[in-house]
Amino acid sequence: MKLLRPIALGVVLAGAFFYFTTYRRAGVTSADLLSHPTKVEITEAATGEQLDAEEQNNIEVYQRNIPAVVNITSKTVAYDFFYGMVPQEGQGSGFVIDKEGHVITNYHVIADANKITVTLHNHKTYTASVVGVDPTHDLAVIQIKAPGLTPVVMGDSKNLRVGQKVYAIGNPFGLSGTLTRGIVSSVRAVREPNGATIDDAIQTDAAINPGNSGGPLLNGHGDVIGINTMILSSVGQNAGIGFAIPINAAKAVLNDLVTFGRVRRPSLGVTTVPVPALANEIDLPVDYGLLIVQVAPGSAADRAGLRGGTERYRVGNIPILLGGDLIVAIDGERVEDQQDLARVMNNHRAADKVRITVYRGKKKMEIDVILGEAKQQV
Numbered sequence: 001m002k003l004l005r006p007i008a009l010g011v012v013l014a015g016a017f018f019y020f021t022t023y024r025r026a027g028v029t030s031a032d033l034l035s036h037p038t039k040v041e042i043t044e045a046a047t048g049e050q051l052d053a054e055e056q057n058n059i060e061v062y063q064r065n066i067p068a069v070v071n072i073t074s075k076t077v078a079y080d081f082f083y084g085m086v087p088q089e090g091q092g093s094g095f096v097i098d099k100e101g102h103v104i105t106n107y108h109v110i111a112d113a114n115k116i117t118v119t120l121h122n123h124k125t126y127t128a129s130v131v132g133v134d135p136t137h138d139l140a141v142i143q144i145k146a147p148g149l150t151p152v153v154m155g156d157s158k159n160l161r162v163g164q165k166v167y168a169i170g171n172p173f174g175l176s177g178t179l180t181r182g183i184v185s186s187v188r189a190v191r192e193p194n195g196a197t198i199d200d201a202i203q204t205d206a207a208i209n210p211g212n213s214g215g216p217l218l219n220g221h222g223d224v225i226g227i228n229t230m231i232l233s234s235v236g237q238n239a240g241i242g243f244a245i246p247i248n249a250a251k252a253v254l255n256d257l258v259t260f261g262r263v264r265r266p267s268l269g270v271t272t273v274p275v276p277a278l279a280n281e282i283d284l285p286v287d288y289g290l291l292i293v294q295v296a297p298g299s300a301a302d303r304a305g306l307r308g309g310t311e312r313y314r315v316g317n318i319p320i321l322l323g324g325d326l327i328v329a330i331d332g333e334r335v336e337d338q339q340d341l342a343r344v345m346n347n348h349r350a351a352d353k354v355r356i357t358v359y360r361g362k363k364k365m366e367i368d369v370i371l372g373e374a375k376q377q378v
Contacts, residue, residue, distance in 0.1 A: 061167050061222040062179045066121050067150040068096040069215060071171045072105055072128070072142075074113035093170035093215030094118070094142070095224065096151045101144040102258060103128065104250060105214030106229050107135050110142060118144045121177055132257030136196045138229055139250055141257045152216060155223030157246035160184050160202060168206040168228055168242075170215030182206030190243050192230065199343050201243045202226045208242030217244040252347055264350035266371035269299020270306065272327065273320055274337045282313075282322060285359045288336045292324035292358075300372040307360065325365075329357035350374070 051059070072092045092109030096102070103118060110116050116128040126144040133140045161184065168180045182205040190201040202217060208228050217226035226244030253263045272290035284291075295301045295308040309321025327335055330344045331354050348354060350373035358365050
């Protein structure tokens with residue numbers, strides 16, 4: 001009897017444990033654990049919430065310019081290992097600059113294309129023709145025939161300041177009508193993949209990715225100040241360092257591209273040596289500038305009466321001619337080296353008149369020169 005009593009107690013305890021932990025719980029569903037209110041109470045934002053000034057400006061810049069930003073699709077033909085034709089397609093951006101349908105983009109967007117298609121923001125598509133190209137500076141103008149076009153407003157890229165707000169609109173990775181925002185990170189000379197230099201390129205942290213090329217970079221007022229052209233990245237996409245061609249550089253060649261289909265690059269027709277290379281060798285009236293060692297016969301400089309050197313001399317192992325005119329300024333802008341001269345030339349076209357300040361011996365002179373056209377378009 002004493003032995004049965006603890007066994008019975010054990011059975012009771014085991015049964016109670018089974019009932020409360022297994023049997024009873026098996027009959028409870030997830031629905032039994034949830035409440036069923038007659039109405040769900042949620043917290044909603046106040047209706048008619050106002051946008052702040054910054055958001056409103058973002059929207060205004062976008063809405064003002066998106067009708068002019070286009071998606072450009074270029075189709076080319078490559079050849080495989082067996083010389084079979086392989087169609088290829090690339091995408092980029094551009095923007096309408098007038099009601100005649102002229103569109104500015106990068107040259108690399110349409111280079112070697114057999115067919116160029118432009119899609120507007122309203123999703124209408126047009127075949128474009130090439131009007132003019134400037135491969136050296138990665139610029140191109142194409143044209144579409146479309147009604148009711150809304151052109152952009154061209155701004156001024158001359159006095160940009162680091163820190164000012166900018167916007168980029170384009171078609172990164174084919175995602176049409178994309179807006180990104182950033183600031184002017186720097187204004188600097190940048191070397192392009194083809195070896196050419198973009199003077200005063202606009203560096204920005206606004207997100208620029210493949211497909212943005214050729215699209216507009218805008219200031220806070222929505223005016224175009226640059227043409228997005230390339231990124232600095234080890235992974236082929238935005239890393240916070242993008243570059244745009246300053247719009248003033250494009251405006252300087254726009255008339256040539258539309259009228260002649262190419263850029264009439266100016267030529268002065270001189271061979272020069274920077275003064276610092278001669279500072280310790282000869283007596284000169286100033287310690288900066290470019291000494292003309294040779295004037296090309298029949299060139300713009302020759303026609304204007306600029307003089308090259310006549311006295312043979314050696315700087316190290318390099319033979320030069322001394323006694324020529326010393327260029328110190330063009331149109332009042334100081335010239336210290338060949339880079340300064342190239343920058344001035346890039347801001348002019350053939351047939352422009354410039355005033356060159358020179359020293360002839362110790363005498364300072366002003367000479368007007370009608371620029372010629374470079375024979376080689378580089």
